[in-house]
Amino acid sequence: MFSIVNDRLQISGRPVPFVQAANEGGRIEPKIVVLHDTAGPDGSAVSWFRKKASKVSAHFVVARDGSITQLVECDRKAFHAGESSWRGRRWCNDFGIGIEIENPGKLTLRGDKCFAWYGAAWPESECLRLNSKAHGGEGYWLPYTAAQIKAVDSLVRAILIAYPTVIDIVGHFEISPRRKVDVGPHYPLDRTRAMLADRDEPLKDEIRQAQEILAELGYFAGGADGAIGVRTRAALRTFQEQNGLKITGEIDAATAAKLADPAAKPMPTGVRDDVTKxxxxxxxxxxxxxxxxxxxxxxxxxxxxxxxxxxxxxxxxxxxxxxxxxxxxxxxxxxxxxxxxxxxxxxxxxxxxxxxxxxxxxxxxxxxxxxxxxx
Missing domain, CATH: 1.10.287 (Helix Hairpins)
Known part of the structure; x- marks a missing residue:
């Protein structure tokens, strides 16, 4: 379960690795999430962002295996978008959370291999041949891994819950047209963007997981059906009260983090106060x-x-x-x-x-x- 607590990402109640970027600005109010390709060798982005000479940074890096490293807190400015514009507002670094997805970016075919700008190559059979005007025409692209897409979706979901001010999810190519081509045309950006429509409720599987944890801790919440009803809200309120959280009856960021925390307090009596005959x-x-x-x-x-x-x-x-x-x-x-x-x-x-x-x-x-x- 992904959640953002005090501007830092946690997964199942445990903070993800945080590596402080060398280049960071002041406080921001996030309005958009910007998806990028690292466009460099696997594993190099984090070390690159640690160097002052890079002059760039991002809030998160998502590796090929789906693991995530955070480098800048979500309410601080990172330098990931450069010259950019969104809905007439320039300089998206001032209001955007940047997520870098480990991918070489657009590739060039030479012989039977597709090459990245830095020399790495992949067999043509492992790459996708796509033609996208927004991405500079025809080119070859290395697929994103299923683990990456799942991790990015969960991360974006956590951001949307933690920051109601975020109202759009964009690719770098959309805010810096003709200058940038990431994320690739094969990234399911529309699916990720669709999360905005139901941002007020966690995904059904997250609700179901929360219900299962509540039941294990003795806060009976009815069946784990993935829907927040009267019983689940009652269980959440009792759980929040017992664990010193703000009582909302909702799976907010703090509650999600505490549910995932192995040290979460169980119901003192092993029961709840709204059980029926x-x-x-x-x-x-x-x-x-x-x-x-x-x-x-x-x-x-x-x-x-x-x-x-x-x-x-x-x-x-x-x-x-x-x-x-x-x-x-x-x-x-x-x-x-x-x-x-x-x-x-x-x-x-x-x-x-x-x-x-x-x-x-x-x-x-x-x-x-x-x-x-x-x-």
Whole structure:
């Protein structure tokens, strides 16, 4: 689970490697995310950004294996875009978060191999031949790895959650046309950009993962269905309260980071405070099941007794012509030995039902307090 806490990226609650870039500016308010190719030898970008003489930097570098290194905090200016313009606003370094994806960039075919500008070569069969006007026409490109695309998607998602001010995701070629050709035309930029449409909710698999962790920690959140409903929000609020977080009922950046933290505090009692009687019965509580059986039996017996005696005495009551006469007839019957026995039977069954209901509520209270869990 990716999250950004205090402007630094964490994965499953653990900070990614942070290597301070040599070139960094002042504070920024991020408006866009800019995707780049490193356009250099694999593994060279981080060391290059550490050199003052490079005069460049980026916030993140995503390696071929999907691993991520951060070099500049997200609220600081990095020098990755150069001469650029977005929606009429120049110098995108002043408001853009730069993500460098390890890739050689546009390649040149010579013989049966495709060469990068720095001399590295790949068999033509491993490269893609594409024609894109925005990327300077026809050329060859080395595919991005599935691990890279997944990592970039997760990183962008974390950025969108942490920084509501970000409103666009662009390729370097879009803000520096004719000067830059990265990211390549084969990068699924439109798919990544589509995250903007549902930025207010984490991805379903992230919600599902959060639900599973909540359940493991004792904050029952219902089924791990990937949807945030009433139970999940209640579990999140309790989790946030127990772990000293702002209580929102949402999977915000701080909550996501704490959920992924092995040191996250479990529910003190192993339960939550909004559990229902039905859920305790479904979980196999013998006390709740027994009490429910007694209550149901009492209800059946009361109903049977009422129906039986009502049938026998309804005709007597109906002989009265007025409502008062009928009431007098029924009252007279209730004062007979048979009537008193019937009323007493119903009263006893009612008391049994009330006692069983009291046992249910007492068991529910004990469960909430962590007493006799599982009984």
């Amino acid at each position: 039905e859920e305790l019965k479904a979980a196999g509580s013998e006390t709740m099941t027994g009490a429910a059986t007694v209550k149901r039996a009492s209800e059946v017996l009361i109903a049977a007794e009422v129906v039986k005696k009502a049938g026998e005495n309804l005709a007597i009551a109906e002989e009265g012509k007025t409502l008062a006469e009928r009431a007098v007839a029924l009252t007279s019957w209730l004062l007979t030995p048979e009537g008193m026995i019937t009323a007493g039977t119903i009263a006893v069954l009612g008391l049994i039902w009330l006692r069983a209901d009291k046992i249910e509520w007492a068991r529910l209270r004990d469960h909430i307090l962590g007493k006799h869990v599982g009984r």
